[in-house]
Amino acid sequence: MAAMTTPADHDARGQDDGPRALPLPRPLLNRRLAAFGTTIFAEMSALALKTGAINLGQGFPDTDGPEEVREAAVRALRDGRGNQYPPGPGVPELRTAIADHQQRRYGLSFDPDTEVLVTAGATEAIAASLLALLEPGDEVVALEPYYDSYAACIAMAGGTRVPVTLRPHQGRYVLDLDELRAAVTPRTRLILLNTPHNPTGTVLTREELAAVAALAVERDLLVITDEVYEHLVFDGEHIPLASFPGMRERTVTISSAGKTYSFTGWKVGWITASPALVTAVRSAKQFLTYVSAGPFQYAVAEALRLPEMYFTALRDDLRAKRDLLSAGLADAGFEVYRPAGTYFVTTDIRPLGETDGFAFCRALPERCGVVAVPNAVFYDHREQGAPFVRFAFCKQKDVLDEAVTRLRRLAP
Numbered sequence: 001m002a003a004m005t006t007p008a009d010h011d012a013r014g015q016d017d018g019p020r021a022l023p024l025p026r027p028l029l030n031r032r033l034a035a036f037g038t039t040i041f042a043e044m045s046a047l048a049l050k051t052g053a054i055n056l057g058q059g060f061p062d063t064d065g066p067e068e069v070r071e072a073a074v075r076a077l078r079d080g081r082g083n084q085y086p087p088g089p090g091v092p093e094l095r096t097a098i099a100d101h102q103q104r105r106y107g108l109s110f111d112p113d114t115e116v117l118v119t120a121g122a123t124e125a126i127a128a129s130l131l132a133l134l135e136p137g138d139e140v141v142a143l144e145p146y147y148d149s150y151a152a153c154i155a156m157a158g159g160t161r162v163p164v165t166l167r168p169h170q171g172r173y174v175l176d177l178d179e180l181r182a183a184v185t186p187r188t189r190l191i192l193l194n195t196p197h198n199p200t201g202t203v204l205t206r207e208e209l210a211a212v213a214a215l216a217v218e219r220d221l222l223v224i225t226d227e228v229y230e231h232l233v234f235d236g237e238h239i240p241l242a243s244f245p246g247m248r249e250r251t252v253t254i255s256s257a258g259k260t261y262s263f264t265g266w267k268v269g270w271i272t273a274s275p276a277l278v279t280a281v282r283s284a285k286q287f288l289t290y291v292s293a294g295p296f297q298y299a300v301a302e303a304l305r306l307p308e309m310y311f312t313a314l315r316d317d318l319r320a321k322r323d324l325l326s327a328g329l330a331d332a333g334f335e336v337y338r339p340a341g342t343y344f345v346t347t348d349i350r351p352l353g354e355t356d357g358f359a360f361c362r363a364l365p366e367r368c369g370v371v372a373v374p375n376a377v378f379y380d381h382r383e384q385g386a387p388f389v390r391f392a393f394c395k396q397k398d399v400l401d402e403a404v405t406r407l408r409r410l411a412p
């Protein structure tokens, strides 16, 4: 590293115009990304491995999705479907299955050829959408706390994020519609929405979504809406933002097979949007991954056609796990914000006499053999999230039982 020559060194050479300040060594990581460091999930998962603690930090299931979907992937691999570059927008079978799903479930019609784009997980869909739609200096209004890739991708696209903070109120994290309205300025290009919301578990209601939609129409904003937990709703219902008046043409809807089918490693995601928006997002996507996950695309096409029973069973199973972990956390002394959706539960650690979620999470594996994530990492203003900690419940029942037993040791 020490011998490395930076462009600044070259600038300084061959010029002799008297004494000058030595050039400062230029950091390798650019300014846009320097603030982000390593994701907390890496740190906490490493801690779980080192201590043998139960990892309720990162949100991945500890059992794989349906056998028949796995078999579909094996078949595609063996039959030579998708082993070479699939078409840029995604294989037609999957695009058609996505369009059918939106129609069947929400009554939204999308043309599989011009209004659907398959991506490398929702993560790439988010990145490509922001890179395509933002000019440097554009403002993005996003719900805080937010999924950690949002802030980094807005920064990579040169945008400025304007957080609107969801606040705990009567057991639920609530969006203040006046604050949302006030956050929109003449520089606002788009709203980045997420419902069901990670990490708080809030599912925006029809009234809240109608207000977001009305604001977007009134101020002529685009909306990117991350709906990867669309099938994980326990109370209330998920309503796609694109179904509100005036939204069909200005909304990029993102979803993914990772959370719905418990195949987070496959990284098959997608967007549905108007032809103009799909074309724009594809312009960025083609230079990120171009294409990905060929054989898995065929398998996800089959997954999207699973009978309704599959979704009901998934939901009922996770609802029972939510109730189990929420009750255990409450017994252990946490204040619990019971999530209406997603597979995360956010807690307040202040009733345990704690105020710093970071310190709490770093000590938790030693104290009782469980790993969780401090919600502060999901905030721009970290102090706002300081006393909150997130636990994932997408784990086998006996794992959750054991975690609850261990967490009871914290009870004052």
Ligand SMILES: *Cc1c(COP(=O)(O)O)cnc(C)c1O
Pocket: 120, 121, 122, 123, 124, 147, 194, 198, 226, 228, 255, 256, 257, 258, 259, 264, 267, 268, 269
């Ligand atoms: C998990 C998650 C994603 C990423 O989805 P992938 O399909 O795994 O890329 C995006 N948004 C939210 C809110 C998530 O929780």
